[in-house]
Amino acid sequence: MSNATYTSFAIFGAGGQIGKFITEALVAKGANILILTRPSSKTSAAPGTQLERVDYTDVGAVAAAFKKHRVEVVVSAVGLEPQALDSQETIARAAAQAGVQLFVPSEYGNPTYGAKEGLWGKKSRVVELLKELKMPFLCLYAGVFTEYLPGLLCVDSGKCLIAGEGKTPFSTTSMSEIGGYLAFVLTTLPPSQLSDRFLRIEGDRGSLHDFAVRLFADKVPVVEHVAVLPAASAPHAEFLAFLHREFDSGSGDSRWDCVSGKRIEGAEGNHNALWEGHKWRDAREVLGL
Ligand SMILES: NC(=O)c1ccc[n+]([C@@H]2O[C@H](COP(=O)([O-])OP(=O)(O)OC[C@H]3O[C@@H](n4cnc5c(N)ncnc54)[C@H](OP(=O)(O)O)[C@@H]3O)[C@@H](O)[C@H]2O)c1
Numbered sequence: 551m552s553n554a555t556y557t558s559f560a561i562f563g564a565g566g567q568i569g570k571f572i573t574e575a576l577v578a579k580g581a582n583i584l585i586l587t588r589p590s591s592k593t594s595a596a597p598g599t600q601l602e603r604v605d606y607t608d609v610g611a612v613a614a615a616f617k618k619h620r621v622e623v624v625v626s627a628v629g630l631e632p633q634a635l636d637s638q639e640t641i642a643r644a645a646a647q648a649g650v651q652l653f654v655p656s657e658y659g660n661p662t663y664g665a666k667e668g669l670w671g672k673k674s675r676v677v678e679l680l681k682e683l684k685m686p687f688l689c690l691y692a693g694v695f696t697e698y699l700p701g702l703l704c705v706d707s708g709k710c711l712i713a714g715e716g717k718t719p720f721s722t723t724s725m726s727e728i729g730g731y732l733a734f735v736l737t738t739l740p741p742s743q744l745s746d747r748f749l750r751i752e753g754d755r756g757s758l759h760d761f762a763v764r765l766f767a768d769k770v771p772v773v774e775h776v777a778v779l780p781a782a783s784a785p786h787a788e789f790l791a792f793l794h795r796e797f798d799s800g801s802g803d804s805r806w807d808c809v810s811g812k813r814i815e816g817a818e819g820n821h822n823a824l825w826e827g828h829k830w831r832d833a834r835e836v837l838g839l
Pocket residue numbers: 562563564565566567568569586587588591592593606627628629630631633634635637656657658659660692693694695698
């Protein structure tokens with residue numbers, strides 16, 4: 551492996567919520583970008599990118615696309631649906647077959663490596679597979695998208711609703727900074743600093759209670775603790791309640807290590823500084839408050 555930086559990327563899920571930000575940031579770095587999308591998808595080529603439609607379940611077809619475009623790094627930003635996360639298995643096998651040098655699995659949220667169950671368990675198993683395939687990987691943990699904080703607290707219900715204690719701090723990072731950070735490290739750092747790494751970033755931190763008071767106290771002054779988030783209070787109320795419980799356990803902190811069940815203290819627990827010269831935006835700035 552040479553010490554030159556990566557220049558050629560394939561992105562899955564480029565038209566999705568976080569995928570758009572990652573793609574835009576890599577395009578701005580002048581990288582060669584291949585968007586891979588399902589034949590049935592409405593995703594189209596973003597300016598400065600090439601696009602191929604490919605059956606994600608066909609290892610040979612995906613590997614052929616990687617080889618044709620001399621892809622060095624695969625970035626996955628597929629969605630959280632079980633089928634989308636499962637498609638990463640085929641993509642990982644294709645990447646190994648085609649000699650891709652680095653695989654970035656779809657993470658960009660709470661730390662998941664070491665989780666055994668549910669969607670986080672599925673994400674963790676992708677990393678286990680990459681290890682088995684000896685495919686170098688880079689996982690980026692960033693906590694909750696900062697843009698999600700109003701929805702997370704169900705502010706549209708007229709109150710800030712918290713399922714549980716809501717007193718434990720967790721990490722938040724804006725989508726544009728997740729995209730910008732990933733593009734910066736992938737195009738700036740030498741491959742030796744990117745392989746088999748878990749990078750942990752954080753734009754802001756606070757507990758649900760802190761954020762309710764700090765961000766919304768003027769417009770939504772009532773903070774109510776509930777056992778269950780009512781379905782009418784927010785779309786995906788059940789998933790939000792799951793996240794609130796995660797925060798209470800401490801695992802919404804991007805420093806969290808699911809293997810040991812503890813925070814990683816010191817420099818190995820936070821990698822914001824790798825984005826040299828960047829001024830991280832707190833939640834007020836991101837939300838324009
Ligand atoms: N930190 C947070 O607060 C937070 C919030 C949301 C998401 N995330 C994480 O960010 C990652 C991406 O999530 P997202 O919400 O950005 O994704 P998304 O917008 O829901 O979907 C991204 C892409 O996934 C592909 N996809 C959808 N269904 C699929 C299927 N059945 N099989 C294969 N591919 C499928 C589609 O790409 P094509 O149509 O081009 O094939 C789609 O554009 C996930 O790991 C998620 O957990 C984090």
